[in-house]
Amino acid sequence: MERWDRVGRCAGYGAVLALSPYLLIKVLWVVGSLLGLAPIGEGFNLAGWVVLNTVTIGMAGIGIALALALVRPWGMRIPGWLVAFCAWTGAGFLVSILPYAVLSTVLDAMRGGMADSRGEDSALPGWEGALIQFSFIGMGLGLALALPAYLRRRWPEAFTARVKDGTPTAVPWAAAVAAVVGLAWLYWAVGGTLGVARPAERDTYGYLLTGVGALWALAGSAAIWMLARQRPARVPYHLLLALGWLGSGSLFAWSGWKLPLTLFVALAHPTDVTLPENLAVAAVLHLAAVVAGVGMLRSLVGSRPRTPAGTSPAPLHT
Structure with missing residues (x-):
């Protein structure tokens, strides 16, 4: 196994582990709110809160399945368009936001921490907010490394080719x-x-x-x-x-x-x-x-x- 593939596989499994706390927290929010054991988010009624978090649970599940598909053999048998669409959307959400995560963390440090700069949210304990941020950043980094390794295995010509010479086409x-x-x-x-x-x-x-x-x-x-x-x-x-x-x-x-x-x-x-x-x-x-x-x-x-x-x-x- 080439080094790049090993890095990609480790990153894929790391993305699964990173996103798991987010999935667990969201499940606990839904179950807890339905049983009256957990608070409902500010600005939401019970139905809206459950629907919103159920949608994000589904998104997290898709993200975990995607990360596994990028590293497991069965991922090469899934239709390419399906993997590409999920990876495109997931990367658009998480990989593109990594610069913001880094810069906002620097701003937090310069301002003396998240609680001092943004205020405390009584509805969201600090440890939950930290785990959610860790899940997003970890999943984004995992996709950033696992996705190119997967694409390189499945469509290697994209990594060896250059922009073709010829007659320019109209700009889309x-x-x-x-x-x-x-x-x-x-x-x-x-x-x-x-x-x-x-x-x-x-x-x-x-x-x-x-x-x-x-x-x-x-x-x-x-x-x-x-x-x-x-x-x-x-x-x-x-x-x-x-x-x-x-x-x-x-x-x-x-x-x-x-x-x-x-x-x-x-x-x-x-x-x-x-x-x-x-x-x-x-x-x-x-x-x-x-x-x-x-x-x-x-x-x-x-x-x-x-x-x-x-x-x-x-x-x-x-």
């Missing part, structure tokens, strides 16, 4: 949409107030999270543009593929999660939930991000790297 519309969304988010991240209804409700962590999302959107857009223009040929194909993969996945996953929340706040007008951004503007940007993410993925699937003579790219459905 999705890359342009992603660039517009990324620039809008970057404008908000640097303090812009156009399209922000409640500027006073924004904080440093909100600026940071928005900025990370903007950078992934712009990086993914640039990668798709370079793949479409087929320049420069010296750039490894897998590098552009990774940037396009993570950028499009981040757009789809996070905006796919935030869009329903934004619509709920806009339609239901809950008294205890507000968002800084203008809800109509935020909804349009999230919808555009979801559509752009899907369009960028289609461009990636349709791209063909230049491979050595006598070989051909393996189809995604194998």
Whole structure:
């Protein structure tokens, strides 16, 4: 077994172990709230709390199954499109957020700790918050290492090819949409107030999270543009593929999660939930991000790297 495969397998099993506390905590929240033994989250009734946490339990279960599929032999027999979609969405959620996790931890340390900088939440004990953060970071790191090893085993040509030379094709519309969304988010991240209804409700962590999302959107857009223009040929194909993969996945996953929340706040007008951004503007940007993410993925699937003579790219459905 090659060293890269050994690292990937260890990372996959590590991701399973890291995400397990999150899954257990969520199960305990649901069971405890139904039995009246655990508090309900602020701003939720019992039904809403159970539904939300049941959904996240399912997502955690899918994440654990994905991590195992990346390292177990049976994972090579699963249809490629199914593994690719789950890995794309999971990486969009967790791998893309790793820069925020690192930078926010540095900010916490500079401000004297999480409790001092963000305030204490009586509904969430500190040890639960630490375990949840550990699960997210551990799963993200695990996917970041296990996924390339899996892809390298299943589609090795993507790791040996370079951007093909030839006649450039039209830049996909999705890359342009992603660039517009990324620039809008970057404008908000640097303090812009156009399209922000409640500027006073924004904080440093909100600026940071928005900025990370903007950078992934712009990086993914640039990668798709370079793949479409087929320049420069010296750039490894897998590098552009990774940037396009993570950028499009981040757009789809996070905006796919935030869009329903934004619509709920806009339609239901809950008294205890507000968002800084203008809800109509935020909804349009999230919808555009979801559509752009899907369009960028289609461009990636349709791209063909230049491979050595006598070989051909393996189809995604194998």
